[in-house]
Amino acid sequence: MNKLIELTRKKKKLVIGLMSGTSLDAVDVALVEIEGNGKNTKLTLKGFLEYPFPPEIREIILRNSTPPTSSVDEICKLNFVIPQIYAKAIEELCRNLRCSLKEIDLIGSHGQTIQHLPNDEKWGEYKTSSTLQIGDPSVLAKLTGVVTVGDFRPADIALGGQGAPLVPYFDYLIFGSPDKNRALLNIGGISNITILKKNATQDEIIACDTGPGNMLIDAAAKKFFGINYDPDGTIAAKGQFDEDLFNALVIKDNFIEAPPPKSTGREYYGLEFLESCFEEFADVPPENWLNTLTHFTAYAVYRNYEKFIKPKIVLDELFVSGGGLKNKFLLLKLREFFEGVEIEDIETIGVSSDAKEAICFAVLANETIAGNPSNIPKATGAKAPTILGKICLP
Amino acid sequence: MNKLIELTRKKKKLVIGLMSGTSLDAVDVALVEIEGNGKNTKLTLKGFLEYPFPPEIREIILRNSTPPTSSVDEICKLNFVIPQIYAKAIEELCRNLRCSLKEIDLIGSHGQTIQHLPNDEKWGEYKTSSTLQIGDPSVLAKLTGVVTVGDFRPADIALGGQGAPLVPYFDYLIFGSPDKNRALLNIGGISNITILKKNATQDEIIACDTGPGNMLIDAAAKKFFGINYDPDGTIAAKGQFDEDLFNALVIKDNFIEAPPPKSTGREYYGLEFLESCFEEFADVPPENWLNTLTHFTAYAVYRNYEKFIKPKIVLDELFVSGGGLKNKFLLLKLREFFEGVEIEDIETIGVSSDAKEAICFAVLANETIAGNPSNIPKATGAKAPTILGKICLP
Numbered sequence: 001m002n003k004l005i006e007l008t009r010k011k012k013k014l015v016i017g018l019m020s021g022t023s024l025d026a027v028d029v030a031l032v033e034i035e036g037n038g039k040n041t042k043l044t045l046k047g048f049l050e051y052p053f054p055p056e057i058r059e060i061i062l063r064n065s066t067p068p069t070s071s072v073d074e075i076c077k078l079n080f081v082i083p084q085i086y087a088k089a090i091e092e093l094c095r096n097l098r099c100s101l102k103e104i105d106l107i108g109s110h111g112q113t114i115q116h117l118p119n120d121e122k123w124g125e126y127k128t129s130s131t132l133q134i135g136d137p138s139v140l141a142k143l144t145g146v147v148t149v150g151d152f153r154p155a156d157i158a159l160g161g162q163g164a165p166l167v168p169y170f171d172y173l174i175f176g177s178p179d180k181n182r183a184l185l186n187i188g189g190i191s192n193i194t195i196l197k198k199n200a201t202q203d204e205i206i207a208c209d210t211g212p213g214n215m216l217i218d219a220a221a222k223k224f225f226g227i228n229y230d231p232d233g234t235i236a237a238k239g240q241f242d243e244d245l246f247n248a249l250v251i252k253d254n255f256i257e258a259p260p261p262k263s264t265g266r267e268y269y270g271l272e273f274l275e276s277c278f279e280e281f282a283d284v285p286p287e288n289w290l291n292t293l294t295h296f297t298a299y300a301v302y303r304n305y306e307k308f309i310k311p312k313i314v315l316d317e318l319f320v321s322g323g324g325l326k327n328k329f330l331l332l333k334l335r336e337f338f339e340g341v342e343i344e345d346i347e348t349i350g351v352s353s354d355a356k357e358a359i360c361f362a363v364l365a366n367e368t369i370a371g372n373p374s375n376i377p378k379a380t381g382a383k384a385p386t387i388l389g390k391i392c393l394p
Numbered sequence: 395m396n397k398l399i400e401l402t403r404k405k406k407k408l409v410i411g412l413m414s415g416t417s418l419d420a421v422d423v424a425l426v427e428i429e430g431n432g433k434n435t436k437l438t439l440k441g442f443l444e445y446p447f448p449p450e451i452r453e454i455i456l457r458n459s460t461p462p463t464s465s466v467d468e469i470c471k472l473n474f475v476i477p478q479i480y481a482k483a484i485e486e487l488c489r490n491l492r493c494s495l496k497e498i499d500l501i502g503s504h505g506q507t508i509q510h511l512p513n514d515e516k517w518g519e520y521k522t523s524s525t526l527q528i529g530d531p532s533v534l535a536k537l538t539g540v541v542t543v544g545d546f547r548p549a550d551i552a553l554g555g556q557g558a559p560l561v562p563y564f565d566y567l568i569f570g571s572p573d574k575n576r577a578l579l580n581i582g583g584i585s586n587i588t589i590l591k592k593n594a595t596q597d598e599i600i601a602c603d604t605g606p607g608n609m610l611i612d613a614a615a616k617k618f619f620g621i622n623y624d625p626d627g628t629i630a631a632k633g634q635f636d637e638d639l640f641n642a643l644v645i646k647d648n649f650i651e652a653p654p655p656k657s658t659g660r661e662y663y664g665l666e667f668l669e670s671c672f673e674e675f676a677d678v679p680p681e682n683w684l685n686t687l688t689h690f691t692a693y694a695v696y697r698n699y700e701k702f703i704k705p706k707i708v709l710d711e712l713f714v715s716g717g718g719l720k721n722k723f724l725l726l727k728l729r730e731f732f733e734g735v736e737i738e739d740i741e742t743i744g745v746s747s748d749a750k751e752a753i754c755f756a757v758l759a760n761e762t763i764a765g766n767p768s769n770i771p772k773a774t775g776a777k778a779p780t781i782l783g784k785i786c787l788p
Contacts, residue, residue, distance in 0.1 A: 001402055001765030001781075008395055056518060070466035072458055072526065076509035080524035080551065081517060115470035123475060124450060130474035132466065138545060138784050142552035151532060155786075157474065158536035371395030371787075387395075390532050390784035392549075393765070 004393065007147060008369055011035060013105040014046070016093075016146070017362030018086055020112045020135070022065075022189040022266050023214065023323065024058050025228070026050040027089045030358035031097060031104075037370035041173050041363060047097040048355040051089030057081060065114040065266060075114070075134065082112050082135030087143040101144055108365025108389075109150040110357075111135040116265040118162040130154075131163045141392035149365035152388040156375040161382030164263035168194040168207035168379045169367075170360040175349060176200055180316040183305075184346065185334075186356065187213040187324025190264055191301055194379075197313045206309060207379035208260035211253070211300030214324050215269045216293045223278070224286035233329025236294040239287030248277055249296045256300045260308060261381030291329075298333035305338070319346040321353040364388060398787060401541060402763055405429060407499040408440070410487075410540070411756025412480055414506045414529070416459075416583040416660050417608060417717065418452050419622070420444040421483045424752035425491060425498075431764035435567050435757060441491040442749040445483030451475060459508040459660060469508070469528065476506050476529035481537040495538055502759025502783075503544040504751075505529040510659040512556040524548075525557045535786035543759035546782040550769040555776030558657035562588040562601035562773045563761075564754040569743060570594055574710040577699075578740065579728075580750065581607040581718025584658055585695055588773075591707045600703060601773035602654035605647070605694030608718050609663045610687045617672070618680035627723025630688040633681030642671055643690045650694050654702055655775035685723075692727035699732070713740040715747040758782060 007013070017030045029049045035042040053061075061078060063069040086109060094101055111133030120128040137150025153163035171184045171194040184194040191213040195206040214229060221230045230236055250256075252273070255264050284292075305315070318341050324330055325345060335343050346353045367374040373385035401407070406429045413422045423443045429436040447455075455472060457463040480503060488495055505527030514522040531544025547557035565578045565588040578588045585607040589600040608623060615624045624630055644650075646667070649658050678686075699709070712735050718724055719739060729737050740747045761768040767779035 001763065003765075005399055005402070008399070054518065054520075057520070060517070064466055067465040067467045070464070070469075071461045072464035072469060072509050073461045073511065075464075075466060075469060076511055076524045076526035077514060077517070077522035079526060080548070081520040081522060083552075084520050115466050117467065117470055120471060123454070123471070124448065126448075126451070126475040126478050128471040128475060130470045132470035132473060136545075136548045136552075138548045139552040142549050142780060151530075151784075154474070154530045154532045155536050158477075158530075158533040368787075369395065371397075386536060387787045390545075390786050392784050393762075393781045 001393070004147060004391065007105055010105060013366065014103055015362040015366055016090055016104055016107040017358040017360065018107065018109040019357040019361055020110065021357070022113055024053055024061060026052045027086060028355065028358040029089045029093045030355045030362060031093055031099065032359055032362045034363065034366045037366055038372050039173060043174065043359065043363070045352060045355060045359060047093055048352060048358065049089060049093040049096065050354065051092060054085065057085065061112060061114065079134040079136050080139055083140040083143055086135060086140055090144060101146065104146045106365050106369060107140060107144060107146050107148040108361040109135065109137050109140055109148060110152065110361045111150055113265065116263070116267060118157060118164065118263055129157055131157055137390055138392040141394045145394045147394060148392045149368045149389040150392065151390045152364055155386050155388045156380050156382045159382040159384055159386055161375060161377065161380035162261055162263040163380065165192040165207050165209060165379055166364065166375065167192060167357065167360050168205050168376045169374045170363050172196060172200065172202060172205050173363065174351065181313050183315050183318040185301060185318055185320050187320060187322040189213050189215040189266065190269065191324070193301065193304065195309055195313055202376065203378065205376050205378060206260065207376060208304065209263045210304040211256045211264065212269045212297050213322065215266065216274060217290060217297060219271055219274055220289050220293050224289060230290050230327065233294060233327040235287050236290040236329040239285065239291030241295055242284050242288045242292045245277065245281045245284055245292045246296055248280065252277065256303050257307070261379060294327065294330050295333055298330055298337055301334060302337035315341045317342040317344065319344055319349055321346040321356040325353050395787070398541060398785065401499055404499060407760065408497055409756040409760055410484055410498055410501045411752040411754065412501065412503040413751040413755055414504065415751070416507055418447055418455060420446045421480060422749065422752040423483045423487045424749045424756060425487055425493065426753055426756045428757065428760045431760055432766050433567060437568065437753065439746060439749060439753060441487055442746060442752065443483060443487040443490065444748065445486060448479065451479065455506060455508065473528040473530050474533055477534040477537055480529060480534055484538060495540065498540045500759050500763060501534060501538065501540050501542040502755040503529065503531050503534055503542055504546065504755045505544055507659065510657070510661060512551060512558070512657055523551055525551055531784055532786040535788045539788045541788060542786045543762045543783040544786065545784045546758055549780050549782045550774050550776045553776040553778055553780055555769060555771065555774035556655050556657040557774065559586040559601050559603060559773055560758065560769065561586060561751065561754050562599050562770045563768045564757050566590060566594065566596060566599050567757065568745065575707050577709050577712040579695060579712055579714045581714060581716040583607050583609040583660065584663065585718070587695065587698065589703055589707055596770065597772065599770050599772060600654070601770060602698065603657045604698040605650045605658065606663045606691050607716065609660065610668060611684060611691060613665055613668055614683050614687050618683060624684050624721065627688060627721040629681050630684040630723040633679065633685030635689055636678050636682045636686045639671065639675045639678055639686045640690055642674065646671065650697050651701070655773055688721065688724050689727055692724055692731055695728060696731035709735045711736040711738065713738055713743055715740040715750040719747050
């Protein structure tokens with residue numbers, strides 16, 4: 001406890017941020033030096049690592065993310081196995097940086113989402129809106145000997161929010177511009193966008209998930225080509241756009257046109273989303289599938305902008321992060337849709353795209369320790385700003 | 395965060411303790427005034443309530459406690475529904491006591507165990523020993539506006555322990571005697587015992603689960619009579635002891651004879667434990683079944699004492715708490731087995747039997763806030779004492 005009190009008073013901290021997304025390729029670990037907190041936060045990225053998920057554990061996580069194949073005993077075990085993987089990832093990063101675990105002040109860990117049901121209804125009088133991140137932060141604190149803050153989303157859902165997106169507060173702290181209307185787009189399994197108009201205050205931030213990120217493209221790459229993703233978007237680039245398929249996807253979708261606050265996940269954009277179309281459009285060549293899904297993914301981002309943002313804020317620039325940045329064809333499509341808006345890699349404003357989400361959770365942990373709320377009610381729909389996460393002592 | 399720092403400095407606190415056991419009848423809520431911490435802890439019970447579980451939620455919890463009928467979406471939802479039930483229980487207790495939620499300083503919440511696998515093996519290089527308590531403490535903190543400490547068991551398992559029993563540290567703080575060798579026996583679904591020899595230091599505590607509590611008796615009451623338990627043990631008292639059945643149970647069991655540290659749960663003493671015997675002993679009359687299972691339950695407690703404790707410490711007195719205290723036939727059997735040891739209701743040494751476990755988790759939360767470790771490595775098998783729980787800010 002004294003350790004925690006000391007920590008709240010320390011001006012510069014070495015903080016580990018940990019993110020493992022729904023795509024399940026790797027655990028992202030960043031080591032960041034953080035000075036101050038809130039709008040006075042100053043960041044220096046010391047190092048970053050993508051630590052691949054052991055394939056056998058990845059399989060177990062996947063089957064426990066879907067109701068029919070999930071099982072309480074495996075979920076119970078995963079909750080303790082995942083922190084062991086996180087601890088190894090942290091140790092490897094520290095080794096690479098010749099830094100001792102003892103020098104680390106704090107860990108911020110997102111956890112592994114295996115279910116996200118923010119819009120669920122009721123069981124009798126009880127609200128069932130919920131989200132489930134596993135990878136127990138108390139276990140991680142004990143394995144590493146470092147104060148750990150984890151499980152950021154439940155607090156926001158408890159206040160009526162979606163529990164997502166949580167990146168907007170981080171975007172607001174780090175990326176606000178005095179003279180440009182700026183958007184930050186992260187393309188992971190799901191895409192989310194943060195709109196920061198010039199000189200935005202916390203109340204003026206707009207943010208939401210926009211729909212699929214790499215998730216649909218990856219699912220089709222797997223189905224048609226047996227590969228985990230379309231490398232650089234080269235297969236999509238060789239294909240043709242199929243207007244009928246595109247229109248069918250637009251009609252099928254009921255997330256893109258829904259007004260923010262909103263968030264989504266594998267529960268909605270999983271294989272089931274595509275399955276009926278696979279049948280109906282069985283004669284569409286595989287590369288046309290990838291072309292059209294990539295087009296649809298870019299469209300989903302743009303359509304959210306066009307419908308919900310552009311009437312109020314016309315963007316000057318949009319900075320992209322996440323795995324989707326590697327898909328050149330997806331970027332090309334985004335540039336076509338967002339004509340007149342400058343689209344760049346987020347690295348151009350000083351943050352590594354790959355590391356962004358991991359850095360975000362280091363910063364959110366620092367905010368929790370500082371006692372600062374870090375959800376954005378307008379983005380999540382929560383009724384108030386609130387301090388996120390659970391604090392676990394080593 | 396300042397609220398948390400103030401809390402660590404407050405001499406007297408009003409603390410809510412919450413326990414919902416595997417029997418799933420009710421949420422136990424105690425309001426306790428706690429002064430000091432560690433061996434200087436002083437307790438005053440202000441009030442206690444058993445808040446019945448809504449039957450439909452009880453059913454959902456039960457089916458999600460067993461692998462074949464469990465499902466990640468329901469577990470996700472339960473994790474948010476249970477804190478809503480806890481919050482109602484707390485509100486009702488406060489109403490009864492004419493106390494405002496705003497006066498409460500701290501909540502300690504055990505959570506609802508839906509899986510306890512402390513002896514599990516490995517997935518490749520990863521240890522799968524684990525336990526799963528749901529009823530998210532961060533959600534509870536937000537719903538009540540009170541700092542909440544929850545999830546006490548994972549930290550101990552992370553250090554190689556069983557995550558159970560956790561009551562021994564509480565027993566040590568509150569019940570140590572200068573001149574008697576004393577045991578505390580709690581009979582819930584499972585039974586656990588704490589042995590405090592006169593003037594025991596923390597290192598000298600012996601404690602473990604001893605085997606079934608009410609679990610087997612209740613299962614048979616349900617099967618044969620369609621009732622949730624044998625009221626006061628009256629059915630068992632009318633039956634006859636069946637030696638063949640008893641011997642079959644002793645042979646079947648492989649927990650009682652295992653040396654401490656050890657813990658068990660519904661995973662082992664569930665219906666499956668009895669099922670093969672139900673077939674083999676189909677001709678044993680139902681009341682004889684209850685008689686023999688009650689006998690077996692008392693035997694399990696005594697056999698642990700006889701084998702692992704008596705050679706080192708001969709008890710003077712044994713104080714019983716938990717639902718099993720209401721089973722007069724079970725107490726009779728315990729008195730027969732423990733000839734020469736005084737057996738009494740724990741109320742005789744100043745703590746309400748019904749409230750004991752709930753009070754325990756109020757005290758454990760207070761210890762966490764004070765920065766005191768509260769597992770007993772000799773009881774759980776953990777490699778070191780450690781601070782338990784996750785701290786959640788309102």
